[in-house]
Amino acid sequence: MKRFLTFFIISLTAILAVIFILLFVQSSNNDKYKEVRIKKSWNQEDLNNYISQEFDLSLPMGIAFWSEKVGFKIQTSQFVMPPNTSVWGFLNLLRANRNQTVNVVIPPGIYKRELIRILIKHFDFDKEELNQYFDDDEFWDDFGTDRYNWPSTIIPNTYNFSRNTDLKLFFMRISNETKIFWNADRRRKLRQQKLTLHEAVTLASIVQKESLKVDEYENIAGVYLNRLRINMFLGADPTLVFIRGKGGRVYNKDMKADSPYNTYRYKGLPPGPICIPSKSAIEAVLDYKEHRYLYFCAKSDLSGYHVFARHYKEHLKNARLFQRKLNDLERRKKR
Numbered sequence: 462m463k464r465f466l467t468f469f470i471i472s473l474t475a476i477l478a479v480i481f482i483l484l485f486v487q488s489s490n491n492d493k494y495k496e497v498r499i500k501k502s503w504n505q506e507d508l509n510n511y512i513s514q515e516f517d518l519s520l521p522m523g524i525a526f527w528s529e530k531v532g533f534k535i536q537t538s539q540f541v542m543p544p545n546t547s548v549w550g551f552l553n554l555l556r557a558n559r560n561q562t563v564n565v566v567i568p569p570g571i572y573k574r575e576l577i578r579i580l581i582k583h584f585d586f587d588k589e590e591l592n593q594y595f596d597d598d599e600f601w602d603d604f605g606t607d608r609y610n611w612p613s614t615i616i617p618n619t620y621n622f623s624r625n626t627d628l629k630l631f632f633m634r635i636s637n638e639t640k641i642f643w644n645a646d647r648r649r650k651l652r653q654q655k656l657t658l659h660e661a662v663t664l665a666s667i668v669q670k671e672s673l674k675v676d677e678y679e680n681i682a683g684v685y686l687n688r689l690r691i692n693m694f695l696g697a698d699p700t701l702v703f704i705r706g707k708g709g710r711v712y713n714k715d716m717k718a719d720s721p722y723n724t725y726r727y728k729g730l731p732p733g734p735i736c737i738p739s740k741s742a743i744e745a746v747l748d749y750k751e752h753r754y755l756y757f758c759a760k761s762d763l764s765g766y767h768v769f770a771r772h773y774k775e776h777l778k779n780a781r782l783f784q785r786k787l788n789d790l791e792r793r794k795k796r
Contacts, residue, residue, distance in 0.1 A: 485547050485548075485549055487518065487519075487547065487548050488518075488545040488546060488547050488548075489516040489517065489518055489542060489544075489545055489546045489547075489551065490516060490517040490545075491516060491542060491544055491545070491546075492544050492545070493544055494541050494542065494543060494544065495515075495516075495541065495542050496539065496540075496541055496542075497515075497516075497538070497539065497540050497541070497542050497554075498538075498539050499511070499535065499536070499537065499538040499539075500537055500585040501535060501536045501537045501585050501625050502585060503535050504535070505523060505525035505526065505535070506523075506525075508523075508524065508525040508528070508535055509523040509524050509525050512524045512551070516542065516546075516551070518548055518551060520548060524548070524551075524552075527552060528552060528555045528556075531552050531553070531555065531556045532556050532559060533552075533555035533556055533558075533559055534559075536559070536560070536624070536625050537561070537584065537585040537624040537625050538555070538558045538559075538561055538624065539558075539561070539624065540554060540557075540558045540561075542554065560623065560625075561623070561624040562621050562622060562623055562624065563583045563621070563622055563623075563624055564619050564620070564621055565579065565583055565619070565620045565621075565622055566579075566619045567579065567615060567617050567618060567619075567620070567635075567737065568617055569617040569669060569736070569737060569738060569739030569740075569741075569742070570669055570670065570736050570737070570738075570739070571736060571737055572612070572703075572735065572736050572737070573592075573595050576737070577591045577592065577595070580628075580631070583622070583624065584622075584624060584626060584631070585624070585625075586628060591628070594628060595608065595611065596608050600629075601614075603629070604632055604633075604636045605636075606659070607733075608733075609732040609733030610659045610662070610663070610732075610733040610734065611733075612662060612666065612733070612734040612736065612737040612738070613639075613658060613659050613662040613663075613733075613734065614632060614635060614636040614639055615635050615636075615639060615737050616635075616638065616639045616642045616740060617737055617738075617739055617740070618638070620634065620635065620638075622634070642740070643658060647747055650747040650748070651747070654686070654746075654747070656746075659733065660730055661743065661746050661747065662734050662738060662743065663730045663731060663733055663734045663735075664682065664685055664686070664730060664746050665682075665734070665738035665739075665742040665743040665745065665746045666734035666735045666736045666737070666738045666742070667685065667695070667697045667699050667700065667735060668681050668682050668685070668738070668742045668745055668746065669736055669738040669739055669742040670699035670702070670703075670735060670736060671697070671698075671699055671767075672765070672766075672767060673765050674765055674766055674767075675741045675745075677766060677767060678741060678742055678744075678745030679745045679748060679749050679750040680750045680752065680754070680757070680767075680769060681745070681757060681767070682745045682746045682749035682750070683749040683750040683751060683752050683754065684754050684755060684756070684757055684769065685697070686746075686749055687752075687753070687754065687755055688755060689729070689730070692728060693728075693755070694724060694725060694726075694727075694728055695724035695728075695729075695730070696724055696725050697724045698711045699735060700722045700723060700724045700731055700735060701715040701716065701718065701723065701724075701725070702715075703722055703735040703736075704718045704720045704722050704723060705718070710787065722735065752769075753771050754769040754770060754771055755770070755771060755772075755773075755776075756769065756770040756771075756772075756773065756775070756776035756779075757769045757770065757776075758770075758776060758779040758780045758783055759783050760783070761779075761782040761783045761785070761786045763786060
């Protein structure tokens, strides 16, 4: 009996020592703070392989098995691993980062590429799959829109989501909050202007891209509505930038692009918004300034503001002053 007790104590001590070494002595191989990104699509083997390869941590039966014992089931999680973290420390990090939520900031003026980048940053989404969804009319049909007008479902804001939200739930939540924005008063203004919601948001997206000065949005919206109502080309430079896919100065050659978004070649509004407009831009369309201006051009003082004109000759004069200023700046850069 004495021998058995001695053997039992030695065995127990050895087991406890092994457990202590595995949980507290074994540590991660990162010597700096390093991000941990776990995907809800993983199985236990995926999680075990990831932790082993990225941080050189392992346990009998696998980290994933023991993580469930401390209350962490595989789900989308992002957190930072301190340098040389023990296995026990890592298991506690998993437990602490269960059911994560994240604040998703959707700023005005962005389009598909930037929004996809935001979604990938916060959620377990695949870039290629996201691109397919954005181009799928059937997906957008559930939200009363299509591949061209999906920005109409989004009002720029900060939204709090679970990291495990899927794409459909994401847009369901966003579109529900957008419906609240489009209250009875705003819909009444749409009817007064004989605009659909999609048309108003499309025009607001152009206004958004035309100026950084919110206090002139209503004047710019008024110009475009005046043009629409006399069946004049919108002639909006931001639509050319949208087609081109990059910013910078607009040239005459850009106006030749054969695209339904080219408002110099096709009358009326483009097929959909060229960005997600701000509330201010949408409100500017709904409460536009009534005036007789048909033209506007950036001021030659490069203040960011615009000068408005009723007649084309007057507009040409303003445009020449601005173009001359741009040419002078380009010449100075080349010196």
